[in-house]
Amino acid sequence: MEPKHKSSSRPTRQLQNFKNIPVKDWPVDDRPREKLLKWGEHTLSDAELIAILIRTGTRGISAIDLGRRILQKFKTFRQMSHTDISQWREIVGLGNTKICQIKAAIEIGRRFITEERKKEGPVKSSREVADLMMPRLRDLKKEVFKILLLDGQNNVNNVVEMDEGTVTQATPSIREIISRALQDFAAAIVAVHNHPSGDPHPSEGDKEFTRELVSAGEIMQIKVLDHIIIGDNKYFSFADEGLL
Secondary structure, three states: OOOOOOOOOOOOOOOOOOOOOOHHHOOHHHOHHHHHHHHOHHHOOHHHHHHHHHOOOEOOEOHHHHHHHHHHHHOOHHHHHOOOHHHHOOOOOOOHHHHHHHHHHHHHHHHHHHHHOOOOOEOOOHHHHHHHHHHHHOOOOOOEEEEEEEOOOOEEEEEEEEEEOOOOOOOOOHHHHHHHHHHOOOOEEEEEEEOOOOOOOOOHHHHHHHHHHHHHHHHOOOEEEEEEEEOOOOEEEOOOOOOO
8 A cells, every 4th residue: 555645735725814813813824924934925815915014914904904905905016016105095004114115025026027127238129128127117107217328239238317307207417318328438328218197109398308319429429229218018219210
């Protein structure tokens, strides 16, 4: 007879709702941190992951139930990433410390995505730049203007933020952009900014700025390869549209 082996698979029962009971008083197998350590973070629900971040609930509300309230309000982690702090403060039981913990974790996730997509080798297309910058810019509530500094082979040496504007406009200094490119010995640059509206089509101001930037780059022998506007999962490339 074959010996019987104890199963090592994860229990199939669903998370119980221990209303008004602190998580520390739950059965060990139902506590989010213990479940993560035993079965892995991928096995936790969204509410359980949030509960680990905020650590404790508040009077009459467990950390899990608080996590559920957050998800009920914002629906997705992406929606959480670009909501104003005032909306978070509307949730009963969330103080500044808990809000900061969640917002910091979401920003780490956003930066992790950017690191995964870090450009290696020369820039060959507007799509490559858009894929690199989309996760960091598409959900911002204000316009942010960045430049990619490239070497003579079009490798990205650095990404620098030049200006943070309003919900409708960022006004970076062309002089400062060229000066920063010269400081970093960049042979070329790619300008990138976002439109919080989600529509990446350029305004007349965007077009005029781009013409002036290209002209200044020609004088200082710094090639402006492109100006890319990031919208909601779409982008506009001045180079692709023949506007440089």
